[in-house]
Amino acid sequence: MNQERAPIYEALLRFKQMRIVPFDVPGHKRGKGNRELTDFLGESCLSLDVNSMKPLDNLCHPVSVIKEAEALAADAFGARHAFFMVNGTTSAVQSMILTACKKGDKIILPRNVHRSVINAMILCGAIPVYMNPQVNPKLGIALGIAPAEAERAIRQHPDAKAVLINNPTYYGICSDLKAIVDLAHRHGMLALVDEAHGTHFYFGKGLPVSGMAAGADMAAVSMHKSGGSLTQSSFLLIGGGLSAGYTRQIINLTQTTSGSYLLLSSLDLSRKNMALNGEAIFEKVCQMANYTREEINKIGDYYAFSREIIDGAAVYDYDITKLSVYTLDVGLAGIEVYDILRDEYDIQVEFGDIGNFLAYLSVGDRRQDLERLVSALAEIRRRKKRDKTGMFNTEYLTPQVIISPQEAFYAEKRALPIEESGGQICSEFVMCYPPGIPILAPGERITGDILTYIRYAKEKGCSLTGPEDMDINYINVCVGGS
Amino acid sequence: MQLWYTERHTPYVEFSIKVDRQIYSGQSEFQRIDVFESKEFGRFLTLDGFMMLTEKDEFIYHEMMVHVPMAVCPEIKNVLVIGAGDGGVIRELSYYEGIESIDLVEIDELVVEVCKLHLPQTACRFNDERIQFYFEDGLKYIRRYENKYDLIIVDSTDPFGPGEGLFTKEFYGNCYKALTDNGIMVNQHESPFYANDAIAMQRSHQRIVESFPISKVYQAHIPTYPSGHWLFGFASKKLHPIHDIKAARWNALGIKTKYYNTRLHAGAFALPTYVEDLLRDVE
Numbered sequence: 001m002n003q004e005r006a007p008i009y010e011a012l013l014r015f016k017q018m019r020i021v022p023f024d025v026p027g028h029k030r031g032k033g034n035r036e037l038t039d040f041l042g043e044s045c046l047s048l049d050v051n052s053m054k055p056l057d058n059l060c061h062p063v064s065v066i067k068e069a070e071a072l073a074a075d076a077f078g079a080r081h082a083f084f085m086v087n088g089t090t091s092a093v094q095s096m097i098l099t100a101c102k103k104g105d106k107i108i109l110p111r112n113v114h115r116s117v118i119n120a121m122i123l124c125g126a127i128p129v130y131m132n133p134q135v136n137p138k139l140g141i142a143l144g145i146a147p148a149e150a151e152r153a154i155r156q157h158p159d160a161k162a163v164l165i166n167n168p169t170y171y172g173i174c175s176d177l178k179a180i181v182d183l184a185h186r187h188g189m190l191a192l193v194d195e196a197h198g199t200h201f202y203f204g205k206g207l208p209v210s211g212m213a214a215g216a217d218m219a220a221v222s223m224h225k226s227g228g229s230l231t232q233s234s235f236l237l238i239g240g241g242l243s244a245g246y247t248r249q250i251i252n253l254t255q256t257t258s259g260s261y262l263l264l265s266s267l268d269l270s271r272k273n274m275a276l277n278g279e280a281i282f283e284k285v286c287q288m289a290n291y292t293r294e295e296i297n298k299i300g301d302y303y304a305f306s307r308e309i310i311d312g313a314a315v316y317d318y319d320i321t322k323l324s325v326y327t328l329d330v331g332l333a334g335i336e337v338y339d340i341l342r343d344e345y346d347i348q349v350e351f352g353d354i355g356n357f358l359a360y361l362s363v364g365d366r367r368q369d370l371e372r373l374v375s376a377l378a379e380i381r382r383r384k385k386r387d388k389t390g391m392f393n394t395e396y397l398t399p400q401v402i403i404s405p406q407e408a409f410y411a412e413k414r415a416l417p418i419e420e421s422g423g424q425i426c427s428e429f430v431m432c433y434p435p436g437i438p439i440l441a442p443g444e445r446i447t448g449d450i451l452t453y454i455r456y457a458k459e460k461g462c463s464l465t466g467p468e469d470m471d472i473n474y475i476n477v478c479v480g481g482s
Numbered sequence: 483m484q485l486w487y488t489e490r491h492t493p494y495v496e497f498s499i500k501v502d503r504q505i506y507s508g509q510s511e512f513q514r515i516d517v518f519e520s521k522e523f524g525r526f527l528t529l530d531g532f533m534m535l536t537e538k539d540e541f542i543y544h545e546m547m548v549h550v551p552m553a554v555c556p557e558i559k560n561v562l563v564i565g566a567g568d569g570g571v572i573r574e575l576s577y578y579e580g581i582e583s584i585d586l587v588e589i590d591e592l593v594v595e596v597c598k599l600h601l602p603q604t605a606c607r608f609n610d611e612r613i614q615f616y617f618e619d620g621l622k623y624i625r626r627y628e629n630k631y632d633l634i635i636v637d638s639t640d641p642f643g644p645g646e647g648l649f650t651k652e653f654y655g656n657c658y659k660a661l662t663d664n665g666i667m668v669n670q671h672e673s674p675f676y677a678n679d680a681i682a683m684q685r686s687h688q689r690i691v692e693s694f695p696i697s698k699v700y701q702a703h704i705p706t707y708p709s710g711h712w713l714f715g716f717a718s719k720k721l722h723p724i725h726d727i728k729a730a731r732w733n734a735l736g737i738k739t740k741y742y743n744t745r746l747h748a749g750a751f752a753l754p755t756y757v758e759d760l761l762r763d764v765e
Contacts, residue, residue: 295622299625344692345651346650346651368646368647371619371622372647372650372652374625375621375624375625375647375650375653376650376652378652378656379651379652379655379656382655382659
């Protein structure tokens with residue numbers, strides 16, 4: 001197909017020339033009704049913020065330009081079908097799970113899934129079967145899923161409907177996707193891939209395998225991350241033999257009926273850009289990431305890790321565009337370096353956890369900005385290096401799922417002071433953000449180790465979210481469950 | 483024929499020089515480089531359209547960048563110059579026989595080449611054998627060194643574009659590390675007059691104050707820079723720019739200047755009240 005085309009974008013250009021008089025929504029009427037907003041966001045932006053109509057198609061039931069754009073996107077990603085998503089990759093992930101599972105169905109997934117996955121289970125009543133991602137003891141991060149671990153979970157739960165895999169994790173770690181997809185298929189399960197951080201795998205050379213290339217049934221792809229589209233825009237891809245029509249119905253359960261044309265056109269143009277220039281773009285990003293990694297490793301004490309952590313099992317491949325840096329040997333937690341970079345050096349990185357921070361690189365980066373990051377890290381080490389002793393050692397906390405997330409979410413609850421909640425069944429989330437991986441999910445036992453971890457993460461300034469009590473002094477537990 | 487060079491100093495203020503002819507125009511990896519000839523200011527160099535120097539008033543800037551720190555510490559031996567591809571700072575440094583080495587770090591080699599060809603008034607001492615050239619990012623260069631330089635002169639462009647890394651805390655911190663115990667850093671410090679320049683000036687001062695125990699600001703009048711009122715930063719580990727001046731020793735060197743003298747030296751650090759207030763706000 002001709003990837004130079006961008007049907008939604010082209011339709012919007014034609015539409016602008018038609019100078020249609022708007023007696024429809026949105027009420028700002030091409031921005032004229034809201035001057036301040038128009039001055040702020042720009043005339044052309046507001047003039048394209050329009051409603052679905054005949055020349056522009058309709059996201060809920062595409063028949064013309066959106067349908068063509070979907071076909072081009074599917075072609076670019078090597079998928080059988082592509083859905084344009086305007087409610088974040090969260091909605092793409094949700095739609096995968098809701099397509100695969102009904103109430104009471106089991107789904108096999110790694111613990112380090114995104115919150116949106118567990119939320120989807122609250123919606124549909126699926127029961128999680130967690131796979132244990134190995135933990136790299138030095139870096140303190142959850143890794144990928146070794147095929148042996150996937151096989152164990154699949155054999156123990158042969159009635160599960162689907163297996164979900166992160167490709168890659170937030171840190172850039174990839175599992176042996178092809179092997180796990182094949183394993184799932186051999187046992188009659190769907191293979192779903194959360195590619196919120198893996199858009200570039202579809203376009204760059206020498207990067208880990210993509211979900212569609214590995215034969216997965218569905219993949220949720222955050223185009224707005226490495227793909228360059230606007231925040232909140234995303235793709236849901238369908239491979240294999242799933243019915244796109246059923247998934248469309250699922251999407252329409254929760255997706256807006258007023259899909260934003262700003263988001264849709266950004267997806268359309270970004271797909272075109274990726275298809276035409278993606279290879280060159282990611283070659284440059286890889287070069288920049290490799291250069292920065294080398295420079296950071298030259299500083300001393302920092303460890304910007306890369307493909308050397310590949311072990312053939314829990315780390316099958318590594319996404320070298322990610323710049324993850326281990327900081328504990330400087331005597332600082334990743335989250336502390338994250339804060340110092342922003343507060344003292346005007347540098348915002350993507351996230352910090354206890355042992356690491358992650359800088360997100362893209363084609364938009366300039367060489368001189370990379371130098372700033374490296375120099376700031378050198379300065380932080382010179383000024384703030386301290387003894388490593390007393391640092392917390394992270395470890396993977398195996399969740400104890402007692403009841404389904406949905407059951408726990410809707411159960412009768414009471415609030416307990418968090419320190420007194422040991423042994424209870426949690427009815428809400430406790431997320432540590434960044435990086436957005438659950439410490440507790442609804443339906444799980446609150447253990448002593450978990451309480452220790454929460455206390456420490458709080459102390460280190462991680463943002464803990466989820467519980468009704470925003471300060472996390474109290475936590476909701478299921479009545480009668482202990 | 484009406485051919486004018488115009489620089490926008492604010493969205494509402496422009497500064498123009500009648501151009502006699504354009505001598506050079508080129509694009510490097512980093513920026514657009516132009517050299518013009520004019521009746522009033524002689525030749526002048528612009529980078530991305532921003533005025534860098536004119537033959538008529540460059541002496542003010544270059545003398546103030548070099549002689550102020552040299553008069554405070556005439557025994558300076560090892561000098562690092564960052565930016566300065568036009569050669570003006572190098573020219574002034576070359577008058578000091580006591581200096582043993584001058585490392586020049588300029589990100590854009592083409593600036594040096596163009597100035598050698600078209601601005602001989604400033605680019606006249608690049609053949610001094612004490613100079614080592616490094617064509618790389620100043621921020622990257624400085625990371626490697628500790629306790630190496632007695633003087634660092636930061637002759638940067640404005641804090642946007644290729645020079646923006648030279649206005650950051652990480653850069654000043656790395657300079658501190660690269661200086662000897664008696665070390666001095668002098669930097670181009672923007673202008674206090676127009677609002678946007680003043681913000682850049684305050685930010686820069688704040689970042690230097692955070693990195694150096696002694697951080698003072700001095701001024702000069704440079705007609706072709708926005709508002710004409712320009713500031714320089716003097717930061718050091720130990721030496722005070724006024725109390726520690728060695729006026730007699732400097733005068734004994736017999737260096738011929740057009741702007742700088744040791745009487746003006748102390749006066750340059752006496753700032754207008756509104757500038758003092760701006761600086762105090764961020765100290």
